[in-house]
Amino acid sequence: MLAFGSMAERSPKVLFVSLMAPEDREALPLGSACAAAGLVSAGLLRKEEILILSPSTDSPGGEILNSILKEKPRLVGFSLYSWNSIPALELARQLRALRSDLLIVAGGPDAEALAEQGAGEPFDAVFLGEAEFSFAEWYARRLGSDGLAGTIPGAAPAGGGSLIRSAPSLEGELPSPWLLGILSPVRGGALPWELGRGCPYRCSYCYEGRATGLVRHLSKARIEAELRLFLDAGVSEIFVLDPTFNVDGKRALDMLKLFSLQASRIGWNFEIRAELLNAAQAEAFTGLSCFVQIGLQSSSPDVLKLNGRSFDSRKFVSGLNLLNKKGVVFGLDLIYGLPGDGLAGFRKSVDFALSFSPNHLDVFPLAVLPGTSLRRRAAELGLVYDDEPPYLLKHHPGFSGEDMGAAAKLAAALSCFYSRGRAVPWFSALLGALGLSPSAFLASFLPPPGWETLGHIEIEALQCAHVEKVFKARGKAVLLPAALDLIRFNGAWSRALAEGAKTLLRLSYSLGDVEGPGILFLAAFAAQRPKSPCTVEILPGKDGPHARRIKGRGG
CATH class of the missing domain: 3.40.50.280 (Cobalamin-binding domain)
Known part of the structure; x- marks a missing residue:
């Protein structure tokens, strides 16, 4: 305790x-x-x-x-x-x-x-x-x-x-639990950090949408003093709690420059609005070791409008393209069960979100939270939900209980196979070879009970088994050796990077071919490249993972 x-x-x-x-x-x-x-x-x-x-x-x-x-x-x-x-x-x-x-x-x-x-x-x-x-x-x-x-x-x-x-206070600075010594940063630890409070948006399902819409920024003097405290303590990671970090673009840019100059060794986490992102902000994120989370919730402008949220698809796409171009790691959020949405619409949102190759996609069932405008309109919208926390939706006229169950299964499949399975480097390549949408590919993937506790190597085995089943069912068995090499090589690389693990791997193709970009085009790769079985070892290193061929072991 x-x-x-x-x-x-x-x-x-x-x-x-x-x-x-x-x-x-x-x-x-x-x-x-x-x-x-x-x-x-x-x-x-x-x-x-x-x-x-x-x-x-x-x-x-x-x-x-x-x-x-x-x-x-x-x-x-x-x-x-x-x-x-x-x-x-x-x-x-x-x-x-x-x-x-x-x-x-x-x-x-x-x-x-x-x-x-x-x-x-x-x-x-x-x-x-x-x-x-x-x-x-x-x-x-x-x-x-x-x-x-x-x-x-x-x-x-x-x-x-x-x-x-x-009401939100407008009189003076909010007291700092950090500078007053109520909380103390820990060397090597992570901490939550407020740079301001309030949100200008009125999303019906969100606690932040309850207040006045006023956004209040903490003073630069306080931010700098708290940052010095964190640096002196040797903090390793900071989660910025602002609901929309870049709601004020100029201030966000100033903060990113400050963090880059003084705290680039810290790992940073931000929540932003993609539609507000510009090239200067995207460039500034590259000066930090950071992760950016973006609330999409749905890809349907009509669904979002009904729930008090605006959505400019063109600007959203532009923002994510900027992040991908600059190599900024980001994740997306989706909600299933929103009023106005249905199972088909949710699947479209999944496909839309995964088209940008986010580092992960977090999917949540709708919660009808006390104090929100959604809760006040629940009867009008026909929402049936649990009376006790976490107040999850059971069904509404456009999203039956059966459909909520199907959405939950897709969310679990997505979390296990894509997010926890670290599928980003190769997921799109598999879908392209199969001619399937993400939601269609994941529809038949059923994670076993207790999958949440599985390690990556165990999830990788589930991934490979599913890939074999789908490729064979669609008459693409000839592509399996390349597809499995792609999955296993990238999985081993990720374990070397994240866990410092070594992996001994048997490949169907040469190490040079598997390391190269051509393997992402599976059909062309399998048609043009001869098999050359080999054994390789993927290891962690001071400058990142590396792979070496093991001679004398059948390759």
């Missing part, structure tokens, strides 16, 4: 609990840390009087409960997200039964579910929206100095007494 905050000679006055998903158990509890920073910045508490616990949701509830109780805090705050609100609410109820004197509060995106119910039970207060200032004001009135009450901007009751909704 991770804990953040240093304990002085006494128990903490405030203890935050942020339950992490098992796959993200090492993530930092930024939401709780921001609320804590509000208390410290307002002079209500010292950082030594605050503790943040971030156990995993699969940790025993009794263990978490005992960890909270033994600290004897005066107040416990829970960060509610769709992945943790059920166990968090249960913990809060148990705390309420055991410590009637304890103040218990909650905030976070899934606090909106409590607002929908019009009651904050079992919490003394539920904070909706940004909470740095509203929570500090409430704390000052309940536990702090009365002289501070009312001096913190931002809070207005939303009804029910225990529900406090705050």
Whole structure:
């Protein structure tokens, strides 16, 4: 169980609990840390009087409960997200039964579910929206100095007494959990970083679409100070949390130049809008070791318009072509089950997305999240969804339950075969030889139960078996030796690069032929190049992987 905050000679006055998903158990509890920073910045508490616990949701509830109780805090705050609100609410109820004197509060995106119910039970207060200032004001009135009450901007009751909704603050700089020492960067670690808040877009399914549309950028002085802190600590990777990093093109360019000059050794992750990308930004990304994520969601302008999202196909294509031209690694997101969409439309979106050879394609079922405009319109749109988190869609008039199941199978096939299977270098070559669309090729690929835990070498075996089946079924068996060489060579290369693994490989063609670009044109390659079986070894190296032919082993 991770804990953040240093304990002085006494128990903490405030203890935050942020339950992490098992796959993200090492993530930092930024939401709780921001609320804590509000208390410290307002002079209500010292950082030594605050503790943040971030156990995993699969940790025993009794263990978490005992960890909270033994600290004897005066107040416990829970960060509610769709992945943790059920166990968090249960913990809060148990705390309420055991410590009637304890103040218990909650905030976070899934606090909106409590607002929908019009009651904050079992919490003394539920904070909706940004909470740095509203929570500090409430704390000052309940536990702090009365002289501070009312001096913190931002809070207005939303009804029910225990529900406090705050508009985005426009008064002064948001307190930094990093510069205040609430969170500490770790050498060799990864961290989330806010450069600003807000989103100008109104996507109906997204939490970001709930607010005013105002985008607020943190000051350059704060960004530079935090960056120095990260560099001095030896951080290895940063995830920039801005919903659309390049919403202000000039500022994005300035930030990229700053990062390139001062922090090019750090691995960077950004979320951008492809339609806003220009050549200067694409060039600037090449100055960093970075990964860019882009939310496509659907390739249908009509579907996106119905869901509050604009889409300019021409600009989108232009943006992705810029990234590919510059060699910037990027991934795409899709959602299945959007109002106005259907299974056929989803398959078209998959084919459209994969035509750009993204590094990976993340596919999610639609979640009808509390507090979003989609949730408010659910009855009007005929959406049937789970009442409990993560609020996944079951069906709507254009997307039956059976079709949702088919889309889920395609999403799993895509994730296993393409994304986790590292199929980018050769996927298009196979489809070209077969004359199939991506969705048609993947339709008959069924990952086995538990595929999520398989290593790459095991997924590669599944890939090769599927490729053999499809090539033979389409009368393309003559191309199989080249196709399998292509898959296995690139797979071994990726393992040498990513895991530092060595692979001994038996090829049907010469090493020089398999390494060359001609093999990507499978039909022409098989017709023109003679087979020359050989054994090769692919190894990691200081300057990247390399391959060598092994003599005396049948080749």
